[in-house]
Amino acid sequence: MSIQLENDYGKIDITNDVIARVTGEATVECYGVVGMASKHQIRDGLTEILRKENFSRGVIVRNAGADMQIDLYIIVGYGTKITEVAYQVQSKVQYTLKKILGLTIGAVNIYVQGVRVTNL
């Protein structure tokens, strides 16, 4: 699965893995996001917080031609306004993909998989 672009010089092929990695990086820079969750059903109710190595596990790129959709599984910090954090992630992901890959995404869907409570 990949995105193919063509110009006068030849083809450019961007794999979904690249899109997922870029998306993951953009997501974890967003304020309010404390982790990415694996898209797999979570066992024992323990959400595994993904580390840098596999952020893309919390990202699914669904490729339907021009109408590409991205699903993101995130964990947010307790006490933030979750709807607003999710909206910020959507906007940042759209912007980043447009800026560095020139891609316009049909939809960015956010799945908030957990809330992390920190007690000081």
Place this chain on the structure above:
Amino acid sequence: MKSIDGQKFAEMVQMGAHHLKQNADYVDSLNVFPVPDGDTGTNMNLSMTSGAKETAANSSGHLGRTSQALSKGLLMGARGNSGVILSQLFRGFGKAVEDKETLTAGEFAAALKYGVETAYKAVMKPVEGTILTVAREAAQQAVETAAESDDLIQVMEATVAEAKQSLKRTPDLLPVLKEVGVVDSGGQGLVYVYEGFLASLKGEELPERTVVLSMDELVSAEHHRSVQGFMDTADIQYGYCTEFMVRFEEDKTKDHPFDETQFRQQLSELGDSLLVISDEEIAKVHIHTEDPGDALSYGQTFGSLINIKIENMRQQHMDIVGSPASGNAGKEPAAKHPYAIVTVALGSGIAELLRSIGASYVIEGGQTMNPSTEDIVKAIREVGAERVLILPNNKNIILAAEQAAELAGIEAAVVPTKTVPEGLAAILAFNPEAQVSANAKTMTAAAASVKTGQVTTAVRDTTIDNVSIHKDDYMAIADGKITIATPSLETTMKALIGELITEDDEIVTIIYGEDVSEKEAEEMAAYIEGQSSNVEIELYSGRQPLYPYILSVE
């Protein structure tokens, strides 16, 4: 002033919100990060206004309750990145003063600091050079000043001064700001809030607009914003970047007085990216338009034109396209480990893997893989942490690790991991916010949730766990129990896989050793995939000796 009560704090909040509102459009104009959509000021203003409303409706003489109202209003009205951060700052502040009737200078400073700590907790990768930085440095200054003075006004003055200094430094921390030539918009918003607090404490009125607008700053932010949308030169709708100044002339303005709002309105018909700044004598204009002449003619109706500059943006864009934009990857700050994970690994690939998920220090064991107590203590010293968790990843090292924890001289605990996969699972469960003892508990539980499979060769004939083993056989060890031994690596692996992987498992990580080629490992992965289609397989080259394969199943 020695202390404030809830009533006074409510007044400060109103003043802060008002001052931010007055300057919201300027804050908008600075907004280039994280997404240059020019709404930071608007969002912050909406958030703060919601906070101020809730505060006004519920303010009491009790400071704690007033702060709670602010915190609730901010949370409900939080808009945008900066709004969410602002709500977190005051959520922490509110928590710190929950049951306080009044607040002294020292308590106020401590509450600011606690607010910052709360705000930093809600982000994985805090970006420095933003509102977070400004809030942190200002709060630090507040605490330092409060240590020497019990006067609230003095403390707030120092806080505002440091916030402004910190704001000035933001371009040094965040490259995109430097590129565009602006300071951080969210940070600027926070400075306005704090300035409002201070004015209220002093009982002063703030000027309606404090900014002496710098046109250059605004123009570069505006350009940065407008350029974002152009992937293609053909997308440029208004081709001429036009800047000029009008020096008002009495004979022209006598019966045709200059009114900034109306002037702006007229010009906005001609293009976009419009900026107008004026005082009694001069108006500065910046606009992107297709008809620079019309803009100039209109300006001339108020006086004479000076400093005219017109640039063809299509030409400029053509020149730029194809040349790579300068990257804005910030430098990673040097890693500090106030809270470290020290672990043990056999094989450079495994060491890399452990480091990549968060181990601060990996002791690479030799052939025997058994570092001594002294080796572990040395590693802990080298990390220079205040608190440490030790993961031995081997049954035979647990004891040495426990002794090292006692000798370390800092807060230390051992997570008794017996294998590398257990160590990996434990590190992933690490929570940098939690106490050492709590971490040791959750990490130990995480390690227990993983199944480990290992294959290694027998060094002599023997019988263990009712399995008869011959020298050089490949033995499969499932969670510490030897299950089979055969002369063939493949046969042993397949038996181990059948033993270990069940219906409920989702992820299998294969770490293959130095004696296994990548191709062999890939074939093994393909075999597992064929056996159970619903597992996800990850393949790592661990380059470990003695163990051709280490499997982690979860």
